[in-house]
Amino acid sequence: MFLDTPIESLxxxxxxNSGDARKNKNKPVEVEFKTFEINTDELPDIEKLRDAINRGEDFWKSQNNPKADKFYAAAKAIIESDKITILRISDHNTWGLSGADQPDNTNMPWTALVMSEGASSKDGTGGGSFGIGKFAAFANSKIRTVFYSTLDSTGKQASQGLSILASFIDEKGSKTFGEGYCGTMDSKESTSPVYDQIHLDESFNRKSDDFGTDIYVLGFDSSGNWKNQLVAAILNGFLYAIDQDMMKVTVDDVVIDRNTLDDVISKYRKDCNDFTYDYYQILRSDNEWITFDDFDGNKDCMHLKLMVAPGLHRHVAMVRQTGMKILDRNRINGQIYFAGFLYVDGEKANKYLTSLENPAHKDWLVERDSNQGHAKQYLIHMNRRIRDELQKLVNQNFGGEINLQMDNMLQSIDVQEGDKEKRDVLTDETEEIKTRKHELRDNGEPYEADAEGTNPDEGDIGEGGGKDHGDSGSGGPGIGYGSGTGGNGQQGGMNPPGSGDDPGQSDRKKNRGVVLKTRRLVATDVLNGKYSLALQTEEACSDSVIDIGIAAEDAVYSPVLLDVSIKGQPNISFSGNRITGVELYKG
Structure with a gap:
C-alpha cells in the first residue's frame, strides 16, 4: 500500500497520527523528521537481527523467489555495513503512547501500534481507524525494522523494536512468524517492552514534561530528494493545519510553521502538486469564510472559502477537523476558473465523515456506510452548497457573465516568436471560394478526385461526413481536434496555412484513424504551456501517431512541442506538433 509513494505516505x-493526538489545543502539535548515522554494531541485539536476515535469505533462495532474493541482498548489505542511516520521527504536544504496561490490552494505543496488526485504538474524529498507517514507517526501512519509544502523559516510559520480515527456519528447525520483537522476554517466552526510552540519537533527549512518541526507522534511504518529497507531502496534505497554527513540522533543517509558510511554499512550490499553491492563495486572500450546516442539521460545522481568478484549477480542498486534507473535490463547475477550501468543524460531522474515509484517508466513500442513500445525500449536500456559493460569488463580482472555454482544445496564448508576431487570421480581403464535387458509387461512396486532384479520403472531410475539428457528422467518432463527433474515417488535413508539406499526407494510405471512446485535454499550467492528455481507445495499436493542434476561430495551428512524456513509455519521440511511437491499449 505504501511502497509506491513511501515518503509521501510516511x-x-x-x-x-500526531495531529489526532494533539494534547494542548492552544498550541500546535510538533513533528520532527531527522536523519542521523550510528555504528551498526550499536543497534540493540544486532546479532539476532543479522541472523534472522541471513536465515531468511537462505530459506527464500530455496523457494526460488526473485523478489525475496532482491530484498534480502539489499538488507544484508545494510546490516553488515559499518554505519547505518536512521530517520528519527518525534512528536511533541501529544499524549504519547499509553498502555505499554498493558501489552495484552488491544484497546491501548501502545499495543494497537506495536503489538497488533490491523487494529486501532482510535475512535471518534481520529482518522487512523484501520491500524494500517503504521506500516508506512516500515515501507521506508530497507531492513523493515522500526524502534518505538514513548513518554506518555502519565510519565511512563517504554521502548520496543519490531522487524517485519518473512518466515524462515530458525536454529531450532521451527518455522518462524513474520514479526520479530526486540524487548524483554518474560516467563511465557513472549516479548514485553523495555520500560525506558531508547536513545539511538545522542543529540535528542526528552524532558520530563515533553510527552510524545519517537519512531526510529532503521536503514532509511537518505539518498535522492527525499527531503523535498517530504516537505511537499506536508504542504499538500496539511496546509490548513500549518496556516492555522495547528501543526509545526521540521524536516532536518527545514521548519514549516505559520511564520515560515510563505518562504517554504515559495521554495518548494515546484515539488508540490498542482493544487497546493492555489489553496495557499485562498488562505492568504481576504475572501470571507462562508458557514453552513451539514445534511444532518449539525449547526455551522461547514466552513467554505472560495476564490475566482484566471488559471485556478477548479478544485476544492476538503479538510477535516485536525487540518488534514482528505481529497480535492472536482466536478463542481467546468466553466469558471476557481478554487476553494472546505473545512469541516464539529465533532458529529467529523465523526461521520471519518467513518466514510477509505484506508488511505484520501476519499469519502458512500459504500462505507450501511445506509448508502444517506451517505450519498450527505455528500451531495456539501457539493450543492459549494456550487451555489460559487455561483453567488460569480454573480456578485462578474454580473453572472463568464467566458466559456472550448473543452478539449489547447488554449491559444498570444506570444511573439522572434521578430515575427502572430496575426489575426481574419482579414477584410475577399478570396476565391473553391467548391468540390464528388461523384458517388452505387453504394454512396465517393470515387472521383475533386477539382484540385486530391483524393477525397485524404481531405478535410472524414468518411462519415464530419469535419476534422470533430464538430459535425453522423458517421461516428471523429479523429481530429475538438470535442464533438465527426466522421469515423481518416484524420482530416490539420496543417496551418503556409506551414509547408503535410507530414501526414504520404502516410495516410497506410495509416488509419483510431476510434477514440473518450478524449480529454486539460491545461495543468496555462502560463507555462503545460497540458495533460488522456485518451481511451476501442482497440490496441502498438505504433500510434498523435498530432497536437491549437484551435483558433477559423483554423487549427500546429504548436511546437517542447517536451512530451507518457507514463510507462520512455521510447516515444516527438517533432514539431507530432508524437510518434505511442502504444495504445484497448480500453
Missing amino acids: GREICQ
Whole structure:
C-alpha cells in the first residue's frame, strides 16, 4: 500500500497520527523528521537481527523467489555495513503512547501500534481507524525494522523494536512468524517492552514534561530528494493545519510553521502538486469564510472559502477537523476558473465523515456506510452548497457573465516568436471560394478526385461526413481536434496555412484513424504551456501517431512541442506538433 509513494505516505500517516493526538489545543502539535548515522554494531541485539536476515535469505533462495532474493541482498548489505542511516520521527504536544504496561490490552494505543496488526485504538474524529498507517514507517526501512519509544502523559516510559520480515527456519528447525520483537522476554517466552526510552540519537533527549512518541526507522534511504518529497507531502496534505497554527513540522533543517509558510511554499512550490499553491492563495486572500450546516442539521460545522481568478484549477480542498486534507473535490463547475477550501468543524460531522474515509484517508466513500442513500445525500449536500456559493460569488463580482472555454482544445496564448508576431487570421480581403464535387458509387461512396486532384479520403472531410475539428457528422467518432463527433474515417488535413508539406499526407494510405471512446485535454499550467492528455481507445495499436493542434476561430495551428512524456513509455519521440511511437491499449 505504501511502497509506491513511501515518503509521501510516511509524511501523511505520521502527521495524521500526531495531529489526532494533539494534547494542548492552544498550541500546535510538533513533528520532527531527522536523519542521523550510528555504528551498526550499536543497534540493540544486532546479532539476532543479522541472523534472522541471513536465515531468511537462505530459506527464500530455496523457494526460488526473485523478489525475496532482491530484498534480502539489499538488507544484508545494510546490516553488515559499518554505519547505518536512521530517520528519527518525534512528536511533541501529544499524549504519547499509553498502555505499554498493558501489552495484552488491544484497546491501548501502545499495543494497537506495536503489538497488533490491523487494529486501532482510535475512535471518534481520529482518522487512523484501520491500524494500517503504521506500516508506512516500515515501507521506508530497507531492513523493515522500526524502534518505538514513548513518554506518555502519565510519565511512563517504554521502548520496543519490531522487524517485519518473512518466515524462515530458525536454529531450532521451527518455522518462524513474520514479526520479530526486540524487548524483554518474560516467563511465557513472549516479548514485553523495555520500560525506558531508547536513545539511538545522542543529540535528542526528552524532558520530563515533553510527552510524545519517537519512531526510529532503521536503514532509511537518505539518498535522492527525499527531503523535498517530504516537505511537499506536508504542504499538500496539511496546509490548513500549518496556516492555522495547528501543526509545526521540521524536516532536518527545514521548519514549516505559520511564520515560515510563505518562504517554504515559495521554495518548494515546484515539488508540490498542482493544487497546493492555489489553496495557499485562498488562505492568504481576504475572501470571507462562508458557514453552513451539514445534511444532518449539525449547526455551522461547514466552513467554505472560495476564490475566482484566471488559471485556478477548479478544485476544492476538503479538510477535516485536525487540518488534514482528505481529497480535492472536482466536478463542481467546468466553466469558471476557481478554487476553494472546505473545512469541516464539529465533532458529529467529523465523526461521520471519518467513518466514510477509505484506508488511505484520501476519499469519502458512500459504500462505507450501511445506509448508502444517506451517505450519498450527505455528500451531495456539501457539493450543492459549494456550487451555489460559487455561483453567488460569480454573480456578485462578474454580473453572472463568464467566458466559456472550448473543452478539449489547447488554449491559444498570444506570444511573439522572434521578430515575427502572430496575426489575426481574419482579414477584410475577399478570396476565391473553391467548391468540390464528388461523384458517388452505387453504394454512396465517393470515387472521383475533386477539382484540385486530391483524393477525397485524404481531405478535410472524414468518411462519415464530419469535419476534422470533430464538430459535425453522423458517421461516428471523429479523429481530429475538438470535442464533438465527426466522421469515423481518416484524420482530416490539420496543417496551418503556409506551414509547408503535410507530414501526414504520404502516410495516410497506410495509416488509419483510431476510434477514440473518450478524449480529454486539460491545461495543468496555462502560463507555462503545460497540458495533460488522456485518451481511451476501442482497440490496441502498438505504433500510434498523435498530432497536437491549437484551435483558433477559423483554423487549427500546429504548436511546437517542447517536451512530451507518457507514463510507462520512455521510447516515444516527438517533432514539431507530432508524437510518434505511442502504444495504445484497448480500453
